Amino acid sequence: MADPATLTAIAKAAAAALSDERIRKTIGWTIAAILSPFILIIVLICSLLSGTSNHNNTAVELCFHGGVIPGSMPADYREYIGDMRHSFTLIDGAIETVNPQMEDGGSLDDYRVKAIFYSLFFGSESPSRMEHRKYVDCFVTYEERTRTVEHDDGTTSEETYIVAVSIKSLPQVYNNIRDLFDRVINYEDQANANEIYxxxxYGTGAPIEDDDSTLWEDWTPEQLVDFYSDLPAGEMGTEAVRLGFSRLGDPYSQARRGQGNYTDCSYLVQWVYKKLGINIPGTAAAQGKYCVDNGLVIPKSNLAPGDLVFWSHKPNGRFMNITHVGIYAGEGKVVDASSSKGKVVYRNLFDSDKQVLYGRPYGSAKKP
Incomplete structure (x- = not known):
């Protein structure tokens, strides 16, 4: 289904057309009568979709920051919010017992802990009855350490104690939660948790893509040896590089990608291959999944001009936690739309430890 903004634009355009007397005379009242019910349906759909989105955003705000639950909100949402608030109170209490066990002023990120819980259990039956202390323990490990204790008589001795250590790797946290609740946690769950966080x-949506290695959390990619394909390199790859070069210097923007010369990493790749008659998805993670699903994954040793290089610079909950994509240009170089540089650049193939996937989109010659 088209997004609400698109449907709204269609409805407004159609409504404006029907209100124009000259257009009415041109198309006739019969066609106008036929169109009118469809316009009403479109407006209704837009209203429903917008309302659902508003309820979701309001629920996040009310659960995390409190406030009066609107009486106009559906009864089930009011119940979900109340139960989630109770859960958050219990989670806060569990965090308060864990934080004092940390050293050097360490503490859990309570927003992260609660955002993941919200994404997994909002709307579930009685999440406030779950074992919240055990859930919070999914975010820490407990280590036995020793320290020297000085006694009043001037003597010293060694004693052991337990310290809580925050887990920095989100994949490890999710594995712990899987084991605790015996449930599948997919990429969509993780992406939703990141969005809620x-x-x-911050009161804004999560960034989808970037090439910034800040906050790298030592994520280990899946082993994809069995997915590798022996795909021949071809002239289409060289043409992909040429098209990429034609965009050098174009400004980077996720919000404005496709407007004028603005692009981001995945839009650049999508634009290049669309010019070559190959339709691929619009985000870096989805492009990586497309390559895996269609047998277009190659080993790094087979990289040729036009191939795609995918990076995971930080956990984002999307496929393989992919956050960036570039077009391999040969001789150890890549052309990509860089968020850190603010434009499309030609540079050395970077961050080899964060490259998680390589693909050849034209390998199967899939066309629209």
């Missing part, structure tokens, strides 16, 4: 903490 940013909306609760």
């Amino acid at each position: 940013y909306r609760a903490l």
Whole structure:
């Protein structure tokens, strides 16, 4: 289904057309009568979709920051919010017992802990009855350490004690949660948790892509040896590089990608291959999944001009936690739309330890 903004634009355009007397005379009242019910349906759909989105955003705000639950909100949402608030109170209490066990002023990121819980259990039956202390323990490990204790008589002795250590690797946290609740946690769950975290903490959506290695959390990619294909390199790859070069210097923007010369990493790749008659998805993670699903994955040793290089610079909950993509240009170089540089650049193939996938989109010659 088209997104609400698109449907709204269609409805407004159609409604404007029907209100124009000259157009009415041109198309006739019969066609106008036929169109009118469809316009009403479109407006209704837009209203429903917008309302659902508003309820979701309001629920996040109310759960994390409190406030009066609107009486106009559906009864089930009001119940979900109340139960999630109770859960958050229990989680806060569990965090308060764990933080004092940390050293050097360490503490858990309570927004992260609660955002993941919200994404997994909002709307579930009685999440406030779950074992919240055990859930919070999924975010820490407990280590036995020793320290020297000085006694009043001037003597010293060694004693052991337990310290809580925050787990920095989100994949490890998710594995712990899987084991605790015996449930599958997919990429969509993780992406949703990341979105909720940013909306609760910053009031804005989570960034989808970038090539910034800040906050790298030592994520280990899946082993894809069995997915590798022996795909021949071809002239189409060289043409992909040429098209990529034609965009050098174009400004980077996720929000404005496709407007004028603005692009981001995945839009550049999508644009290049669309010019070559190959349709691929619109985000770096989805492009990586497309390569895996269609047998277009190659080993790094087989990289040829036009191939795609995928990076995972930080956990984002999307496929393989992919956050960036570039077009291999040969001789150890890549052309990509860089968020850190703010434009499309030609540079050395970087961050080899964070490259997680390589693909050849034209390998199967899939066309629209």
